[in-house]
Amino acid sequence: MTKWVRACARDDVEAEDLIRFDHEDRTFAIYQSPEGAFFCTDGYCSHEQVHLAGGLVMDHIVECPGHNGQFDYRTGEAVRSPACVRLNTYPVRIDGEDVLIAVDFERPG
């Protein structure tokens, strides 16, 4: 069963930017795209244990502040080395002014 948790308010994340969200013993990155859509991925880069929250969002790409590996935060796909392994992504829902993420859900396929 999908478990939704409130991650932040819509205003907490600027357009084309991201913030860190910690929940229990897990950490995530919450993004707002230039078009105003929200997305969520794992917080740590898949290359090394560097949090993406200090990184740079350019259009739909997030660049890791550690080694400049890049991901498409909409799909989690690694698009620039040294990042080679995709990030997990999580469903996001907007409820009024709140951004909710599904921290536990059944992944398709």
Place this chain on the structure above:
Amino acid sequence: MDRRDYSLLGKDGQRAIETGLAGANWYATEIPRKVMKELMKRSDGPAIRDTLIWLAALFGFAAIAIALWPSWWSAPFWLAYGLLYGSSTDSRWHECGHGTAFKTRWMNDAVYQFACFMIMRNPVTWKNGHARHHTDTTIVGRDPQILSRRPPNLQKMLANLVGLVDVPLAFKSMIQLASGHLTDEERDYVPEAEWPAAIRVARIWLAIYVATVALAVLMGSILPLMVIGLPRMYGAWHMTITGILQHAALADNVIDHRLNSRTILMNPISRFIYWNMNYHIEHHMFTMVPYHKLPALHECIKHDLPAPNASTWQAIREAVPVLLRQLKDPEHFLVRGLPSTARPYLWSGREVAAEAAE
């Protein structure tokens, strides 16, 4: 204390993992997110301008030198060409490897591949080795790119002013990769998915060098090698000096770049050749900031940094006595004072005031 073991699979590397030095959280000066976003912002303009100047100078000097060959009048043009070929490609390799020089990806990739060839660094293995250099900067047994080891190998440093050590090693690595083999250390830090690319590039490069040598034999002249290959040697001196000064004589096995890196206020020509990597503490602390924003970053965080060296010469004069002393006492290193506005240094997880360290 035991002699330092710089091999990536040795006892010091293992110790770094066990003590938490490997992959540690490094000290970083606090910068408001809004300011940091502005500093990290990418653009093509500065790098396009600098690259056009760079390519024009590179090909221009080469054309004049070839035209004047074999007269001695060609010598200054070879030296200028060599400086661009054998030294400025270090910073182009570096900046484009980080992907920060240009906003447009293909521009970064094109300059990166071009610079990698000239500097003789495999674009795959060196990129991943450099990632480790940033994760574990001068952590003994973890960082594969430590130039100033302890005790220092002064003969090697001097020989590399003309690439006498690095170039043979580059060809050894190229031949090994071209034959389809990565070293155990390369296997340690290069993702397996990227091994085929490393091998493919090495084969292409080897073919180019074989063709260049064949052309030289055919012409009965070293001219082709003066254009391709040899400038990596006769033009390497600037890169060797600036590269060694990045971390030489400073601390190792710490997790604060203010302790193990050096910022130098270089002259404008060196800054152009070096693409502002003289702001080396700043670069290591915030790798996302493009080279053309490093002066602004320096202004933003200098209250938290040791004073920069006033010139390359002053940095040499600071480092050389320490390196000479390290020949007998490898534990000796330089700790520079911090301004009163700075946070204390972070040593291996415990903060010690700079004054106390001195």
